[in-house]
Amino acid sequence: MHLVSHASRRLAAFASCLAIAGAVHAAAPMAKISAPGFYRIMVGDIEVTAISDGTVQLPVDKLLQEPAADTKRALAQSFLSTPVDTSVTAYVVNTGAKLVMIDAGAGKLFGPTLGKVAANLKAAGYQPEQVDEIYITHLHPDHVGGLAPGGTPAFPNAVVRADRRDTEFWLSQANLDKAPADNKPFFQGAMGSLQPYASAQRLRTFDGDNELVPGVRASSSYGHTPGHTTYVVESKGQKLLLVGDLIHVGAVQFAKPGVTIAFDTDQKAAAAARRATFTQAAKKGDMIGASHLPFPGLGHLRSAGQGFQWVPLNYAELP
Template sequence: MPSTSPIPYTSAVHWPVGRQIFTSVSDGYYQTDLTVFPSFDHSEAGGLQRAAYRTTEPRISHNMYVVRGPDHAPVLIDAGMGDGWGSTMGHLPWALSSIGVGAEEVGTVLLTHLHLDHCAGLIDRDGAARFPNAEVVVHAAEVDYWLDGAAEVPSDDDPPWAPAVTRRGAAAALAPYRNRLRTFDHEQDIAPGITAVPLTGHTPGHSGYRVGAGVDAILVVGDIVHVPAVQGPRPDASVVFDVDPDAAVHARRRLFAAADRAGFRIAGAHTEFPGVTLVRRVGEGYRLVPDLWVGALGT
């Protein structure tokens, strides 16, 4: 394990879920501004950020999750941004080593979708599999949508989430795993104690993974939310990364309502680290309450 961390904050937090241990690990963060909301009023977004004691230039957490238990090898949920995307991201390999999980020990990588900040970390700088013994699992619609047209040539001006960049990067990330790639197209058990839950909208096959059952469950929700202080109270605020903004808003509303009603926790790729959150209805919107604060407050 490295003697010093490249990440200026805690890199892992653990929760027991039944017989399993659910761990949040940080891949880092990325800095953006309110143009992340292409059609939502920026003055209102800025006001919501300030009301939550956040700056008007959101710093977006980038969380991955590890599930360990007696019935399976370590399961990684999303693989991070990988190399070459700046110094604030791509820290997953260090975070995994900090909890004693070697890349060769990972038995399954569950992908919420194929945007590059979730799949590019499947490979190293040389394009080789970073997780040499892992099966990769993703919704079939993701493979169909992003790998169709992977030869499309990106422009030098394209951002990392542009379709051409995503298609080329996703094809490269999955290439070493094509003989151990498993897809699904409906809610189903995917590993012991883990269920795949389609949450389509952000991308055509965007999915979550439910760990455990009942009120003790944690549902990893991928990119349901990017800026919690804005999209909690205003679930209708779509982001520039949404492939289908209307469907993404619908999925977010439906998920928030279910989490508030049933009391289960969600864990987002971009909820503020360490990312495990309860959802509470407030007026016409919601408040995302970090799970670690709940016990301390006695609520």
């Protein structure tokens, strides 16, 4: 009897230890935080860092200008469903002489899941004070909201540059007054984000194609907005096209580049700009960086029938 009792106590103690171990394991919290959102590549002698602003869910079946059933079918082929988690990405270009940022993220203008550019910029090793110039692809809120999220310039030493056609359109009080109610926030967001820089004489516009600093030039890709601009980074025969919002939904628009989105100001011109830019990139083998393709949004294009095939950049860490 004594032996049985002793064995029972040992089994009970063992079971208790298992329970405690199991409880400790189960109590480990889920981190639910990814690694800092930046990714760095070289384009010749120029260093380019993709900076994640976060992701936002978009009901693309309601936004793309094609039957919703077609959109859902294409998404399913890429193992996606709507709403689609959509990246918002800025790019930092270090030429060695200038630190240039392409777009600034959404700040507080596009929902609580975005607004991470400043934190990820610091994680990437840069301080906002080090940014010399900021080139805006277009003045939609998810590209300018990070400029001055509290009404004060987030990049205190930076000059902001954009195509004059975009500033004249989005910073116009007359255009704001006549805009439909659901479009007014686009104008208000642009005005609130750019005004602190304009007041400090640090908003400068350009007209069409221009070299802005050695190694970085503006290339007109009008349509998504009146002054939508692609920025071309070039060094030692290598080229990267930072195409902004020429594409939003790769699962649909690569195969069918004629499909536009509700955000396009001029649907026909937006589709034409996408096709022209992508055709040249596929022909020449130039790298693409797109604001809304899955982070870091970098890759190459191949022509495929009436559309294109996207080849994401192979992951590699710089030495």
